[in-house]
Structures are given as C-alpha cells and as structure tokens.
Amino acid sequence: MSAEVKTEPAPAAVAEATAPTSGHTAPDAVPTAEPATVATGDTPAEPAPATAAEPTKALTSTPAATAAPTWELTPDTPIAALFARLPAILSAAEHPHIWGVTLSAAEPAAFSTLLVLQKYLRSVANDVDQAAAALEKTLRWRKEFGLDAGADPREYGADFDGLGYVTTVGVGAGTREVVTWNVYGAVKSLSATFGDLDRFLHWRVALMERAVARLDLAHTSTPIPDYGQGDDPHRLAQVHVYDGVSFLRMDPHVKAASKATIELMAAHYPETLSRKFFVGVPLLMSWVFSAVRLFISAETAKKFVVVSYMANLAPELGDKADVPVVFGGEAGSLAELEAREGAEKATATA
Template sequence: MSDAAVKPTPVESAIAPEVSETPKVPAAETVPVVEAGPIVAEPVSAPIATPAAGAEEVVGAPGNPAAAEEEKAPAVPELAPIAQLWNVALENGHPEIWGVTLADPETHIPTQIVLQKYLNANDGDIVKAKDQLTKTLEWRAKTKPLELIKKAFAKVKFEGLGFVTTYAGEGEASAEPEDKEVFTWNIYGGVKSIEETFGNLEEFIEWRVALMELALQELSLSTATKAITAEYDPYKMFQVHDYKSISFLRQSPAVKSASGETIKVFAQNYPELLKEKFFVNVPAIMGFVYSFMKLFVAAKTIKKFHPMSNGGNLALEFTDSNIKGLGERLPVEYGGKGGDLKALGKEPILSDGQEQ
C-alpha cells in the first residue's frame, strides 16, 4: 500500500497492495499409405510410394525435420508473479526484508507474504512491483535496518516519542495472525526541542526506522504460517500519531524536511503494512483538511486515516477487533484502562549521551 499520497502535518503520513499452460502433446506422425501391387505368380517387391507432383508435404512427417523439431519444443510458460519477484530477489542478492530471511516462496510462507505485499501494493502490476522490490533490497543493504534496532539514540532527542505495543487474545497463545494486534505510537507532542529532534535528518530517519523494525518484530512475519492474497492480509499494524500541543500553523524547515523524507522512505520500503492510522489530539482545522484530502486521495487509502480531536476517544474505535476488550487494554491517555503508554510500550534503545 502506498499511503504516501496523504500528507498530514507536521511529520509523516505513511508507513509509510497464474496460470501455467500445459504443453500440447504432439500429434501422432502421419505415415504415407502404400498401396499393394497386383498379385502375380512369383513374389515381387512392392513399389516405393512417392508423393505426387505438387502434393503438399505432410506436417510432422520424417521428411520435414524443422517441423518435427518444432513439435518437440513446446513454448515455455511464463512464471507466476511471485516466482518472478523471487527471481528479482535472487538476482539482487540481499537476503532479508523485514526480518524475514528470504527463501523459495513455493515452500517458505514468510517470503511469500513479503513478495505478495509488493504485488498488492502495486495492484498486481508486476513491473512496478519488481521496481519497488529492487529499490527496497538496495535500501536495506545500504541502511541495515536490523542493526538500527541495536543502536542507542540520545534520550534528550527521542525519549518518549515512539513506542510499540502488542495485544494478543487471552488464554493460550494462538497461531492465527488475526489474534494479535500491533500498534506503533508516535508522540510528536512530546518533542522537547524541534531542532534537537529533527535537526539531524539522517539521525531522525534512523530512529524512526528502528521504531518500525521493532513493530515488525512484534508482527512476527519470520515465523508466519498463513499465506496472504490480494484480498486477505492480516499481517498489518495500527499506527497512532499524537499531535497534542503541536502548532499546525508554524513548521520549521527541519520538520518539513523530516516529514518529506519519512514519507518517501516508508512509502518505498514498507508497503502494505498499515491497517489503520489515527491522528489524535489534532485541532478542529484538521477536519477541514481531511475533507479536502478526500477529493484527491484514493478511497482505499483515505479510509485508513482517522483524524480525531480528542485522543481520549481512541479506545472506542476497536470494538470490532478479534481481541476481546482491546479498547480497554489501551493506555489510559487514550481512553483505555491499560496504564501509562511509557510503562506498556517498547522504545528504541536510548542512551544518556549522544547516539552510539
């Protein structure tokens, strides 16, 4: 999915959607019919039949080697889209996406899920899917997102700004992906210094990617056992952006730059991972902006975005979840009874000094 078309302020808006032919069996070769000669008293050899002048040659007969060779080499059927994407991954050589060590999707469900997401994100367009997959593989080889999970970021810049929470059904653990919900929380209202947090663009993107990779670990794609299709995909997460105390009328160049780069990175490298996105504690003016967005953004994308002026009502949005009482399990500041977000959620590694 590409949610990059929507540009909520001030930070980011997107994390940023076979048939083989059976070769035909060659027809049996046609053997010329030889008529017997007249019966005579003494045995004689039957005359050799020769085609009459101007007669057409029998296709596939021993006298037509080219035709016979053509019959022996049926057309090679085109590979299925997932197999084509797998070949792209093999040619690139980078072995991993989203914590999944890539393997033959014919037998490896996690790889099939990853590749299908790239196909879904491009509405089945195999050319576009190949291009996006290639760019993701190149980006991950260069950025090394899994190593960013182990990197320590400065507390003064990022503490309390991003969390991951996971909720599963009560009782015995279920293998069904529908029985687990993963949330990422971006608390931009908690930014203490815009220049400190957003001033170093590369550092901010690394921190944001580390948060996303933490969420992907909770999604457990590497151990998934249920394949997806264009219509069925439970391996997605909720995202909450909290803009409490942020002014939407003033944006520094650093914030605008961080917003644009985050949209670009996430739309390109994390497709089809967003279930729904909530913008909470936004001023009333954002309602007008949302109405305006509806005129230009595809319906399947805009329906995932929910602006809310009161973050305390967020818990009411999850009455239909497979997780019983999910809303009540959310942090208290969002209408639940689950305690404080900082106590419940996971953060990227933080240090008292500068980033390590």
C-alpha cells in the same frame, strides 16, 4: 511541555500521516492544508495483468507450521511469476533480508518468502514488473541503510525519549493488532530531534522495524489473499498524537524530515498499514482531514480516523485494557504498556 513545542510545531507528523504505504512514488511533503500530500494509498483501484515470464510448473510452499495448509501456486499467477524472478532480484540486491524474513529462491517456495512477495504484488495491483523493481530497490536500500542488525529506536538518546512506542491491542475474537505510537507533542527541541536528518531517519526507521517485527512474518502460517480477494492480515495500526503541537508553522528541519520520511515509508514498507489515527487534532483543523478524503481513494480514506479528543480513541482502537487512560482506556502509560508486553513476551519464551 516546553514553549518551543507549542510555538514551533512538528508537522512532519501530519505529512507522514498522510503518506502512502504502497510502493508508489511519494510526493514532496507540504503542510496538510494542501491535499497534495496524500497519494493514492495502499490499494490501487484496478488490477494490472502480470507481464513477467512465468515458471513452467506449479510451486507448493512449505508452511511455517506443519499443521497449516500449504500455499499452492499455479504457473499463471502473478506470485508465481514474481517468485521466478527472485533469483535475479537477490543476486542484484546482494541482500536477502527484509522484515525478519530471509528471502529464498529455493523450491518449494518458503511460506515467509511468499508473504513478502504477496505484499509487494498487492501494493501495485499485481503488476509483476513494478513489484520486482520495488522489491529489489528495497533490498538494496536495506543493505545501504544498515538494517537487519537489530537496531533499537530507544538507543538514539534523550532527544527521542517518549516519541515512539510499539504495543498491541485486542481487536476482538482473540485477535491482537500491533500499534505504533508517534507522540509528536513530546518533542522537546525541534533542532535536536529533526536537525540531524540522517539520525532522525535512522530512529524513525528503527521504530517502524520494531513494529513490523511484532508481525512475526518469518513464523506465521496465515497466508495473504490475492489482490482484491480480501484484507492482508499482517498489517499494523498507527496512532499519531498531536496534543500540544501547533499547526501554524513549518520548521525547515521538520519539513525536510517529513519529506524524507514519506519517501522511505512509501518506497520500502508496502502493505503495512491497516488503520491510521490522528489524535488530539484541534477541532479547527478537522476540516483539513475531511477535505483530504476528497482527493484519495475510498480504500485509503477508510483507514483514516480523526479523533479530536484524546479520551475518545479507545472505543475506536480496541480493547480498553490495552489503551492508556489518557486515551480513554484502562491501562497505564504507553511506556508501562510497552514494558508490560515485553515482560509477558519474555515469560512466554522462557
């Protein structure tokens, strides 16, 4: 570990860790000692009525698998109202692709299209106007940012080696959860990693895209419950590892990267977070995260888990066979886990 990492922190990780993943506007990034870095989270407290014009007939989706039940929509539901706006949204954005799904306004409604619309609705408590605006904004951004072309975070060079991984972990009853790992203690040089903001953001977004791709939204046949009626089954966990990171100073490059990352994740990845772990946080700093809970919704607070000792992560995260030994599991390194899952996936699809 270089001396630079220990004396000049990468607190962007902390600011990003407290960022919302809903469609709400994110605040400016500040050190985590200031609870203002935390917004309201994924699920607002009260639902808002749909205000959009509604279709005149019920819609029935075509599920991804023929054996799966259809997702039937009635004219008075927010998702039907948002689907009615989709032609205008797609025309304005001139980009139909998001998270591996090609949005379609054709009837009957495509199952994968409804999944995306439902995520946007849940992020704003069923406010159709807000959901429509947020989705159009995201589609425009994806086109301008150059996404949906298969970018890989591992293509960004040695400055990002060891900083990000995507794995899955067993969480019981044959269910697996996608996990994004952000290893901020592996930063070798703050200026090299965070100095070029555009380059950093493309790496960070590509890592997120690789994780969301593992959700396979284009092919699942499991619907998302209406807002307030249960959990979204298509979300991922995040682990932020701070071992070797100092919490005492804020580099200006890191601050800029933190602010920009918060804004992008809040605006363009609604309803994607299930749980977030803060690992290797010094005991002296644990009070900060406890204080933060006083300023956020109970729903958001439930997603935050502080683990000061790295070896204590596995019991919180899932099956030990899917967690590296350094985090209390039984597997090899994160790189080995990622490679193992890649090989298993290749074998399964061969």
